[in-house]
Each structure stands twice: as structure tokens, then as C-alpha cells.
Amino acid sequence: MTDKRSIVIKIGSALLANQDLLTPRFGFLQRLLEDVARLRADGWSVILCSSGSVALGLKIVGETPETAGVSDKQAAAACGMPLLLNAYKQVGHEYGFEIAQILLTLGDFEDHRRFLNTRNTVHRLLEAGVVPIVNENDSITTEQIRVGDNDRLAAKVAQMVGASDLIILTGVDGLYDRNPDDPEAQFVPEVEDVGLYMDATKGKSTLGTGGMATKLQAANMAQEAGVVTWIAQGEVDRPLSTVLSGERRSTKVLANPNPLSGWDSWIANRLQMAGSLVISDEAAKMLGADDRPITRSQIVSMDGDFTRGDVLHIYDQAGTELARGLSDFTSEELRVLTVNPDTPAEQLLGYRSKGEVVRFNNLVMLQSHHLQWDAPSSMVYEVAPPDEDSPLRNA
């Protein structure tokens, strides 16, 4: 572990890849890494979360940002990654430090053991004075099992290492209260509740995958874990230190002064929804009180194909997300348990169980300004007594 202050810096594709030629922008990299060296000299541990592998590899596979489909992007990432890392390595050496590559997938964040393993590796690199460069392993991920944007990936990394700050470098100088092309648009220097600005942030960048909306989602994950997020234009000299010193404008998203613990933050900060439950209104009223678990009799409907240890999103009957928690059962087990409410759990499952679906210790109530997720459009499975001939009955 390191006792230095850690900072995660997310760098968007448009800063790293020349828009027309799709080649590395060495001038930008020099300005960036010169400032990374400055931060390191000031005592910071620096972790980079860099996009750009897809953009830099597109030409090699004969595609453009407009034409590339999923498999083209997977192949492009494999071609672009060595170019990107080589550029970082060369320029890093000019400023006297080593870099290392960490490629992650969704599972490395969603599985707690892999999350901790990854964290140990990052800490070991920081201990050795190396700058880890994190990216998603785009070549092996598919649409269904990917993080998708490096904004949220960077926020997860910041949460993972207990960073104090996250800087998201991008092509605009920060957040506006409406579309920045609107002459009435006002710059927002500081944000406490990101939920107030989600509607104002539609639109995407052309080279990367994120837009302002994913940046705010990322900032929300970071703030709940006690991390300050800065959203800033990257196209300047000293792109990092001028943000931290307040010398130029950026949007600062404040950290929650009472952040969630590491465990609770891991549960609440999700990249993908594994499954969801709707609980009865009565159960919703009592949720989170008196060490009570969620039990099978409280479940009104469920959705998703999940396994034991996956995180479920808990909704009330009006569709408001109330909490997130670890499931003690697979979705199959839970279906059997809920459609046979009067049969003892042990008889249905074949092993001893108290029938607690989410234990109190594994349940996190969503704080008022934690962005909630919409319930899946079809909560496909309604819990009701099964037909006589249902395969689920006493399965």
C-alpha cells in the first residue's frame, strides 16, 4: 500500500489520436507527461486511464470511426494498443519514469476477488514508482460484457485504489447547464448533485465512446467513494497542475463528505446490472432498518440471469431504485424459492439455508444523490403461484 495521495487521470481518445490521420499526438503526450512528472515530484502517485487504442488502430484494419463495427474495433484495439503504449513509454522515459500496462474487463470490477487482485497489482506498481496505464481490454470484450467507456472505468480505478482525485481530461472545459452551443449556456464550476445536470448532457464525442453524461456518471461513482472529480480541457500546457491549483477553469464535482466504506462502495458502484428485484411496498418501508435482510416473501418480481454474489438492484413497486445488495442465491434458485413460498428453503434447494435473499450486511441503501438506475423495462418474471404443471413447482 502507498500512503501517498493518489490521483487517476482519464485521457480521452480525441486528445491522444490525431482526428484525421489517426496517429498519436506526441505534442499532447509531452505536455501531459511533463505535468505527470511534476505531480510525481510533488508527491502524488499517478495512475493514467488512457483511451486511444481503438482510434490509433483503426487505419491498420482499414476502418474509420464512422465505419467500424464491434469486431473492427476489437481488432483495431489490438493494433492500436502497442502504438499507444509505445508512445507513452518513449515520452515517459524523456521525463524519467517507467510505465506499465493494465488491461481490464468488466469482470475485474464486478467480481470482488478479481477487484482486490487488480488493486494489489496497481498498488505494487505504485510502490515501485511505475505509472500504471489502465484501459479496457477491448479486443476480448463484447457489447454485453464491457464497461464501454473509460470515464466510468477511471472512476472505478479511483475507487479501487482509494484515490483522492480523478481528473477527466477532455475536449471541452467542463460542464455547462445546457448544450454548450446554446448562447444562454452557463459554465458550471462546481457540482454537488450530478443528478441536476443529467438532462443537460446529451451528446457524444466522435472518437471516444463517452460524452458528458458518462463523465457525470463517473463523477457520481467517484464522489460516493470520497473522490473529487475534475472535468477539464486537456489541450493546454500543464493540463493537470493548473486544474489542481485552480489556475484555470474546470468543473469540480465534490466528494461526498461521508463516503461509503470500501465494501459498500464496491456494492453500490455498478457498471452493469446483473439482476433486479421489486419488493412489496410494506418491505420497502422497512428496508435498511433493524438489520433486516430481504426475504423471499417480500419479492414481488425479479429480472435477470444472475449468480450467487452478483449485485441486485432493489426497486419499490413504483420503480424507484432504493438499494443495491449481494444476492445469496442464483436467479434459478430464487425463482424456485419465490414460486414455492410455503415450501421450506432447504427442501427446495437441497442444502440448509435461512432463505435470506440479501443479508443486511450486504445491502447498501442508495444515498439521496446517488444516481439511480431505471428498472428494466420488463420485470419479466412476476412472482405468482405457478401452474400445476410448472417445472418450477417443487423443483
Ligand code: GLU
Ligand atoms: N477503451 C477505448 C480505447 O482505448 C476507449 C473508450 C472510451 O473512449 O471511453 O480506445
